[in-house]
Amino acid sequence: MSCDRERFISGEKEELKSIREKKLKEFTGMKEKMHDMSTEPATVTDSTFNEIVNKYPLTLIDFWAPWCGPCLALAPTIEELANEYAGKVLIGKLNVDDNPKTAERFGIFSIPTMLIMKDGNEVDRIVGLVPKKHIQAVLRKQLG
Numbered sequence: 006m007s008c009d010r011e012r013f014i015s016g017e018k019e020e021l022k023s024i025r026e027k028k029l030k031e032f033t034g035m036k037e038k039m040h041d042m043s044t045e046p047a048t049v050t051d052s053t054f055n056e057i058v059n060k061y062p063l064t065l066i067d068f069w070a071p072w073c074g075p076c077l078a079l080a081p082t083i084e085e086l087a088n089e090y091a092g093k094v095l096i097g098k099l100n101v102d103d104n105p106k107t108a109e110r111f112g113i114f115s116i117p118t119m120l121i122m123k124d125g126n127e128v129d130r131i132v133g134l135v136p137k138k139h140i141q142a143v144l145r146k147q148l149g
Contacts, residue, residue, distance in 0.1 A: 044088040049097040051104040058122040061095040063147055065140070068111075068118045070102050075134040076117045082137045086144075094144055121147055 049057055049066055058064050067083050069076035087096035101108040101116060111120060111127065121129040121143060129143050 044091045046083050046087045047095060047097040049099040049104075049107075051106040054099065054104075054107045055125070057095065057097060059125040062124060063093070063144075064095045064097060064122045065090075065144065066097045066099055066120045066122065068099050068101050068108055068113045068116055068120070070100060070116055072102075073116050079117050079134050082140070085137065086140060090144065093148060123147055 046067070047057065054066070058066070065086070067076075067079070069079070071077075083096060083098065086094075090096060099107060101113060115132050117132075117134060119131040119140065120127050121131070128147060131140060131143060
């Protein structure tokens with residue numbers, strides 16, 4: 006009787022361990038998906054730019070600098086767009102002072118400049134401090 010009880014308890018422990026591991030994997034996967042659906046702009050760098058624009062079907066990358074007045078004025082709009090388009094468009098920010106290679110590669114001469122990238126290719130560009138409605142219209146056009 007004692008032997009049967011010990012086997013039962015041992016089996017129970019293994020089952021609980023298995024359930025715990027399965028739930029941990031589910032939670033980890035959920036966390037990764039939630040990160041992909043972030044409601045905040047992603048930080049984009051020279052080293053991550055290609056990976057990001059190729060990973061997501063549609064991205065808007067805001068090229069900015071901390072000393073740029075119009076860039077700072079646009080920042081709340083970029084944050085709102087990241088929240089509104091979460092799961093549809095990845096919104097990112099690239100600091101041109103810290104990441105000059107990507108800015109040079111795309112010929113960014115004025116900031117703020119927003120590149121709209123579809124499947125890794127530039128499909129549109131918005132230069133300057135523009136109203137949120139203008140940015141939304143460009144994104145809607147690309148979303149189809």
